[in-house]
Amino acid sequence: MKLTSLCILYFCVLTKATSLFPSVVSEDVNLNFTGLAKKYGHPAEEHKVVTEDGYILTLFHIPGKRTTPLLLMHGTGDHAESFLLRGEKSLIITLAEANYDIWVGNLRGNKYARRHVKLNPDEDPEFWNYSFHEAGLYDLPTTIDYVLNATRKGNLKMIGHSQGTTINFVLLSSKPEYNDKIKLLIALAPVAFLNNLAPPVSTLCEVGPLIDEFSKRHGIEELPSKKIPVPKFNNLECRGGSKDHVLCIFLAVFYSTFFDAKTIEPDFFQIILGHYPGNTSRKTLVHYNQIALRKKFSSFDYGVEENFQRYGKGLPPEYDLQKVTVKTALLIGREDRLATVKDAELIRKLLPNVVLFHLMKPKMWNHIDFIWRNDMNVYLFPTILKLLEKYD
Numbered sequence: 001m002k003l004t005s006l007c008i009l010y011f012c013v014l015t016k017a018t019s020l021f022p023s024v025v026s027e028d029v030n031l032n033f034t035g036l037a038k039k040y041g042h043p044a045e046e047h048k049v050v051t052e053d054g055y056i057l058t059l060f061h062i063p064g065k066r067t068t069p070l071l072l073m074h075g076t077g078d079h080a081e082s083f084l085l086r087g088e089k090s091l092i093i094t095l096a097e098a099n100y101d102i103w104v105g106n107l108r109g110n111k112y113a114r115r116h117v118k119l120n121p122d123e124d125p126e127f128w129n130y131s132f133h134e135a136g137l138y139d140l141p142t143t144i145d146y147v148l149n150a151t152r153k154g155n156l157k158m159i160g161h162s163q164g165t166t167i168n169f170v171l172l173s174s175k176p177e178y179n180d181k182i183k184l185l186i187a188l189a190p191v192a193f194l195n196n197l198a199p200p201v202s203t204l205c206e207v208g209p210l211i212d213e214f215s216k217r218h219g220i221e222e223l224p225s226k227k228i229p230v231p232k233f234n235n236l237e238c239r240g241g242s243k244d245h246v247l248c249i250f251l252a253v254f255y256s257t258f259f260d261a262k263t264i265e266p267d268f269f270q271i272i273l274g275h276y277p278g279n280t281s282r283k284t285l286v287h288y289n290q291i292a293l294r295k296k297f298s299s300f301d302y303g304v305e306e307n308f309q310r311y312g313k314g315l316p317p318e319y320d321l322q323k324v325t326v327k328t329a330l331l332i333g334r335e336d337r338l339a340t341v342k343d344a345e346l347i348r349k350l351l352p353n354v355v356l357f358h359l360m361k362p363k364m365w366n367h368i369d370f371i372w373r374n375d376m377n378v379y380l381f382p383t384i385l386k387l388l389e390k391y392d
């Protein structure tokens with residue numbers, strides 16, 4: 001390409017970036033869970049839950065009059081706030097308006113759960129020695145028991161997104177007595193098998209082991225890592241000539257490639273950047289990567305020798321979905337390249353108590369649309385409210 005055409009391209013993209021990302025941004029970019037909940041009319045209480053292996057998790061509570069408590073669990077690299085980012089049109093505010101007694105959990109490692117009774121997340125790599133297996137075996141049951149004790153109820157309803165569903169499958173297959181404590185599980189973008197990943201997720205998966213080798217060699221256990229400086233994408237100045245203009249261009253290209261301005265508008269994309277990603281462990285991503293490569297929903301693969309010591313056999317044991325007897329609704333997006341329709345069908349075949357298998361109506365519905373899309377109130381919330389009502 002000639003230099004002049006390069007220059008024209010550069011100014012085109014810069015102009016586009018400036019128009020996409022004006023400098024005046026919503027205050028929601030910088031509000032945390034309690035800030036957002038209060039702003040949208042449903043103030044939250046903050047509770048602390050301590051797991052048996054010492055992690056200190058923040059649990060948010062938005063009290064409501066309905067009897068059965070409702071627990072929400074977020075996905076990988078995410079946290080409780082995600083369910084609130086759409087403000088008035090978010091899942092949490094919709095449920096609060098319908099008077100549900102809402103509890104929103106946080107899984108170890110994210111900013112609301114980056115604490116431990118002994119370990120220091122900044123100094124002890126042992127803090128990050130966990131995957132969704134431990135989140136399912138410790139964080140989830142501790143949170144459930146805390147809610148049931150605090151509300152003096154025998155069971156609750158559960159809404160999970162992505163990893164928020166995986167941890168349910170781990171818990172309910174490993175400690176089946178928890179099936180009695182969950183009246184209904186609404187699984188948004190359910191993840192157990194990753195046999196049918198589509199690009200670009202599948203491509204990322206192929207190179208996963210290489211990235212992991214690199215990370216291990218550099219002692220990177222928390223992701224994103226302080227050891228690799230990541231620019232802060234929130235509160236950017238995107239005017240021509242402003243200090244952030246290179247980042248703005250990168251962002252404009254990224255946004256136009258991966259997001260649909262009709263369902264995730266530029267203004268809202270800026271709010272996402274203020275909150276996502278949250279931090280998680282390298283081991284969590286490695287575990288998901290193993291599941292995709294081995295095509296089995298199984299415990300962590302430590303290699304033959306250590307597997308023998310741990311599991312008594314050379315291969316990691318599979319989680320038995322037939323033990324997940326809780327009433328389960330599976331909601332799936334047809335454009336979800338991570339939690340694909342085909343993999344959801346595999347889950348459906350094994351789960352003994354599927355009460356709904358629902359493909360989202362808009363054809364292009366993807367993984368994040370379950371928490372962030374601007375028309376969730378049209379296509380998603382009525383289904384959720386109907387389910388909650390029906391299995392009360």
Ligand SMILES: *[C@@H]1O[C@H](CO)[C@@H](O)[C@H](O)[C@H]1NC(C)=O
Pocket residue numbers: 032033034035046
């Ligand atoms: C949320 O933000 C407010 C105001 O900045 C702060 O006082 C509060 O401690 C924060 N809460 C949490 C849970 O981080």
Ligand SMILES: *[C@@H]1O[C@H](CO)[C@@H](O)[C@H](O)[C@H]1NC(C)=O
Pocket residue numbers: 126129
């Ligand atoms: C990670 O945790 C497991 C227990 O789940 C422990 O057996 C193992 O030694 C730990 N690994 C490291 C590197 O600390």
Ligand SMILES: *[C@@H]1O[C@H](CO)[C@@H](O)[C@H](O)[C@H]1NC(C)=O
Pocket residue numbers: 146149150
């Ligand atoms: C159960 O809740 C009561 C107060 O409602 C509290 O005093 C007690 O410590 C709780 N027990 C557990 C195991 O959390």
Ligand SMILES: *[C@@H]1O[C@H](CO)[C@@H](O)[C@H](O)[C@H]1NC(C)=O
Pocket residue numbers: 110111114223224225226227230278279
């Ligand atoms: C998450 O990781 C980033 C990058 O290392 C770091 O700057 C940030 O402080 C971490 N988040 C929290 C809540 O500590």
